[in-house]
Amino acid sequence: MFCCEGNRHEEASGELVLPPAKVLKDEPAIQEVHIVHFNDVYNLQPQHKEEPVGGAARFMTILRELKAELAPQKVLVCMSGDFVGPSLTSSFSKGAHIIDAMNAVGVDYATFGNHEFDYGYQSLINRLQGYDDDAQAGEGHEEVDYPKSTATWLMTNMSEGKTGDPVGGAETKRYDIVEVNGVKVGLMGLSEDWLAGCSQLRDGEIVYKDHIETGREYARKMKLEGAQVVIALTHNRFENDKVLTAAVPEIDLLLGGHDHFYKRADKKHRVVKSGEEWRWLTHTTLHVMGQTVKKLSVERYDVDSDVDCDPVLQELVDKYARIRDNKFKQVICQIKSPFDATEECCRYQEGVMTNWICDAVAEDYSVKDGLQSADFTMIMGLHFAGKKVFPVGDFTLGSLMAVFPKPCQIVVLKLKGSDVLKSLERGCSSLPKECGPLHHTSEALTYKIKMGKGKQANQVTDVKVKGKAIEPGKFYEVAVTEAMSQGKFGYPWMAEAERIVDSESGMQIQDLVLMYLKRHPKQAAQAQLGRIKIVS
Template sequence: MSKVLNELGTQCAVFGNHEFDFGLEVLSERVSETNFPWLMSNVVDNETGRPLGDGKITHLLDWHNKRIGLVGLVEREWLDTLATIDPEEVTFIDFVQAGRSLGKQLKEDGCDYVIALTHMRMPNDIKLAENVDEIDLILGGHDHNYDVQKVNGRYIIKSGTDFREFSKITINLDEPNNPIEVNRIEITKDIEEDIAMKEILDSYLGTIEGKMSEVLGTFTIELDGRFSQIRTAETNLGNWVCDVLLAATGADLVILNSGTFRSDRIHPPGDFTLGDLVNIVPMQDPTIVILVTGQQILEALENSVCKYPKTEGRFPQVSGISFGFNPEAEPGNRIEPDLVRIGDEYLVRDQTYKLATKCYLHNGCDGYIMLKNSPVIVNEEECPELGLAIQNHFSAIQMRQGKSRRLSKHRQSLVTLSRRHSLVKSMEGNEWEGGPSPLRRGSLTSPSLSIHHHGYSHSPSPPSSTHHFHHYHHKINRRASFDDLEQQTCQLSPKVQNRIVKLTPQLRQEMLIDRQRLEDESVIQEVDELNNSPLGSFDHS
């Protein structure tokens, strides 16, 4: 991006959260390649005593015989999202306090106009405009939508994301109150191509274009990666990626922050390329499997929805788990604990579960501090990086369909353990006509077992030839059923499955009734299995 930003004629910038994705050393290298200053006016690195990222506190521009002062302000919230920065090792200065102090200083130093470059959500930009008269204009980032608002007599201008739009801002500094005109410019194919910029892009694209056009697979349905959806609700793209990670790790559940998904678009049906994958998960995301309690899961889910309906990156996409939340409930009570299910079972607070997630969340980022000290079962060196797990998933599909030849038949699993367990449970009771499933009650069919009850002794008879036939027949059926599950996965048609439900009072009551019905049916099934067991058919007199 350095060459691109230089070519654009950038005169000043403020650091945002993603500038720190690869650490301070890489950031320093990239900054040294740019020919303009970077600001960080209200975050201090405790180690150096200087602004984080070695940014400048203020910058002055002489523009048409006018002196323009600039400050760069950020919000506290995204400091918690920095995977490479320890929030406890930096000092955050409230942006209102910093803006007021620095704006006053710049005006006293002779500035005719003060502009705040910010990387904050709109509510914080509004707070800044409402409380700091020393700042004349706010040019904001972090939000990914175009927005212009006038608050307390000053403009807040958000110019979108990914160079889809620009703002042409005209300020008349010779008239009272410095009137401003804002024109939105949308970038379309009708705009004449910039030759110098094209040469820069071609120098990069030439080396990666061939690789990025590689087709990984073919989807039969569109994938929804829009921020407006994936950061506020379950989407089929989120389900699919989480399912892939769950199958790759063998964990009980997956929780990913929706900030993982960066494409902000609907991906149409058809060929899915490596370029599409990079657009969705452009960052190297190491994953990890940790051991967590049911209570920690509840706390993680509470954090995940605490900013709803804001399009925050902490909102979850999940696999192996379903839950309901009430955004109107009091903080700490948005999740209905009695409706959280891990696989086919309802969550138990003191039970432990294997959670696959990103190291980013295990580090406590995006507010997931409840995961920070959880014991690691599979570390990042042994877990697949998220993008690699997805590529391996496509390779496994190719092998499953016989479209690629490998030296080994080993491949990444296509079906999650929870789906396999659900299949096994659905087949139980059908494999033995005269007894329980050995998968659930293997100890009861042990040949050496002897049961004593009121002085009576019963030892099960040796299995008959019919018994062996049913066992063999069941293994064939189960293998065929697993094949069906894998074949469904190969079709690449992920769906929304009510894993994340926004609760209303009526829906909550209906779901609680369903839970009670399922629990009652489970008790009846357990009793029926015991009564139908050869071990249960003896005289109780």
């Protein structure tokens, strides 16, 4: 079940309980503040086979029962960022499905994560206000409701470059003080500086201030304005959250996101992380006497598969599943030449489809328009999984998802030319046999494969970047898949490379292709061959 007694026993063990204080007759009574927390939710359906499986509908059942148990006391529901993406549903909803769920759950306060900028800053504004990104172009997704967010959004240390308003616009608050069960609770939103990895943000679009200095300033400000308790919603790495609470003792409780693991508060750091994908619900109780938190109790609720689904949230889950199925029938472009997604093409030679997709990724990560830069793209043949030839004519969203049925995140690395050469040779090493690691490339990168005779290894020659011979000592910014960047498939040098866009900020390849098509709505999908020449 979802709430094991062991969690409650840990409360009594002393790990989560602040030192007791003697209660004098003239001291005020202890009051309780109840907080529910979650973070990093991208999908409505469960995404894990192992327990806890999670899912929004089961999460809602636990929350509803908890609220009934605590009634008439108010329960403050808080969310610590990352809702826009990445997910297959986000490819058309741009995060509207999670806003819909957050409204149904009754989120009171939320802050922003790095993935909120996956489709650019204006798209985030549209999500919060309930606008369709494509409505002005006459291509609105009518079946998606695009609800306006009902949560109060907090961002204390990041601002719009043009207006100086907090991220999210004028309706976002730097901080807020709210009365909960007779206690004045101050809340703020703080994040470490992950802006450099947000590939769809333009230079200067969002401005960062040091989260520790800003956190200290606003924590003291809220205390002076009468807050008895200060809570920080953050989207930081756990180690940085610990540094923050150590530097700002005025923070009584930190509710964090960004990390996808579960972590309970302890007496020293007062940090709670609630995992990802609706897998855990954290109920924290602050026992407050006057201006002091006397006790901090934390209960973890596991969202297991034996929890019943809330009917209201399940209806929402089913609704977006139907929309997704309908969306997959949508024509996204016309193709002029057959798109060969079979292994016989992708794992043996270059193809029109693989070249076109690499071009789309390279343009999305180009320096054009002030976005993140990539000199070229390299994607292994084994990442293309369509297993069929798509004929000339309509190419649908479902066709694209058939080519990439699983998440396939793109990151950008800083690689030496010598490492690019090693990667290309590693990629073609098993030719003329099946060669899953064969590197397909964007237009800027071309190379020849000289097939070895007998036991001789294949050699890569005549490697050129934008028509000029590659320089072994020069650094290039290269878009690759996350799996490659982790050093898998025999690329340890990629695991050691500097990240320009890391796995926390990289986008799914499906989204990059769709964004490319949005910029070129009337352009047929095509690409020239000749990037990989195989010489016997």
